[in-house]
Amino acid sequence: RAKKLGRNNTQFYQPAMNEEALERVRIETALRSALERDEFILHYQPQVDLRSGRIVGMEALIRWQHPELGMVAPYRFIGLAEETGLIVPIGAWVLRTACAQAKAWQDAGHGPLRIAVNLSPRQFGEPNLLASIAEVLEQTGLPPSCLDIELTEGLFMNDVALAVELLHKLKALGLALSIDDFGTGYSSFSYLRKFPIDVLKIDRSFVSDIGADDEAAIVVSIIALAHNLKLRVIAEGVESAAQLEYLRLHGCDEIQGYYFSQPVAGDAFEQMLIEGRNLASTAPITA
Ligand code: C2E
Ligand code: MG
Ligand code: MG
Numbered sequence: 366r367a368k369k370l371g372r373n374n375t376q377f378y379q380p381a382m383n384e385e386a387l388e389r390v391r392i393e394t395a396l397r398s399a400l401e402r403d404e405f406i407l408h409y410q411p412q413v414d415l416r417s418g419r420i421v422g423m424e425a426l427i428r429w430q431h432p433e434l435g436m437v438a439p440y441r442f443i444g445l446a447e448e449t450g451l452i453v454p455i456g457a458w459v460l461r462t463a464c465a466q467a468k469a470w471q472d473a474g475h476g477p478l479r480i481a482v483n484l485s486p487r488q489f490g491e492p493n494l495l496a497s498i499a500e501v502l503e504q505t506g507l508p509p510s511c512l513d514i515e516l517t518e519g520l521f522m523n524d525v526a527l528a529v530e531l532l533h534k535l536k537a538l539g540l541a542l543s544i545d546d547f548g549t550g551y552s553s554f555s556y557l558r559k560f561p562i563d564v565l566k567i568d569r570s571f572v573s574d575i576g577a578d579d580e581a582a583i584v585v586s587i588i589a590l591a592h593n594l595k596l597r598v599i600a601e602g603v604e605s606a607a608q609l610e611y612l613r614l615h616g617c618d619e620i621q622g623y624y625f626s627q628p629v630a631g632d633a634f635e636q637m638l639i640e641g642r643n644l645a646s647t648a649p650i651t652a
């Protein structure tokens with residue numbers, strides 16, 4: 366920012382800029398060493414089919430197990446990782462770890478579970494994105510059809526033609542593409558037809574408003590939109606039996622949310638699989 370003001374003005378901004386730059390370097394160093402010291406872990410949140418009531422997949426969600434701060438939530442560091450570019454190696458670690466875990470659960474006999482992985486805009490712009498995803502699928506042996514890449518609407522704002530091309534190349538790998546937080550970003554109906562998308566994830570802000578008539582109309586509309594476009598639809602942030610029933614009544618395909626389970630560590634997730642936990646089982650699981 367200071368650079369734009371030119372050489373003469375720079376001095377006025379020096380202290381603030383130094384502080385900002387220092388803070389960035391500090392965080393960048395911390396994130397880099399977190400990666401080296403293996404301080405990141407993935408939690409997994411089940412995605413449950415509303416017809417069968419069974420777990421059909423899971424979303425991988427990163428956490429930072431900081432030696433002093435304890436468990437650090439992604440909102441506290443993903444933005445900074447994005448800014449510094451460290452999201453690229455961190456995202457590569459997430460993808461590799463998530464795919465390896467999904468393959469291990471499949472090999473243990475838990476069925477063809479799908480794993481959903483969040484892809485940040487910075488990763489989307491990386492020239493070797495395709496090669497690195499193909500390599501992870503190859504190395505882990507996870508069937509590509511079991512990988513679901515979650516993207517946000519913001520990605521489609523910049524260069525639409527380029528995005529369309531890249532999405533088709535991703536699809537050619539055999540994986541599925543989801544739009545995360547659907548309805549909160551730059552929602553244009555035209556991109557939904559242009560882009561080879563498989564899943565809409567209804568943002569939890571709409572789900573949490575079920576009960577108020579107008580907001581529920583949005584949920585119902587998104588479900589209809591998805592189905593008219595032959596897309597699967599997943600409701601995020603389902604916290605109550607009432608929300609669940611409403612979504613079931615309106616034909617939503619899958620749910621994800623605290624009502625069924627919070628995101629949990631790998632061993633706790635596997636326990637749910639072993640127990641055959643499903644919508645008919647009762648008490649929600651907390652992390
Ligand atoms: P997201 O991809 O939309 O993930 C869903 C978030 O909603 C998760 O938060 C999850 O814990 C939370 N959630 C799920 N069910 C409920 C519910 O019933 N109620 C409430 N209140 N919240 C619920 P989390 O794990 O803190 O992640 C936040 C965001 O951080 C994610 O939003 C995603 O944008 C980002 N993120 C997480 N892991 C990664 C990653 O590996 N890579 C990238 N690029 N971003 C990630
Ligand atoms: Mg997501
Ligand atoms: Mg989301």
Ligand code: MG
Nearest residue numbers: 517545546568
């Ligand atoms: Mg989000």
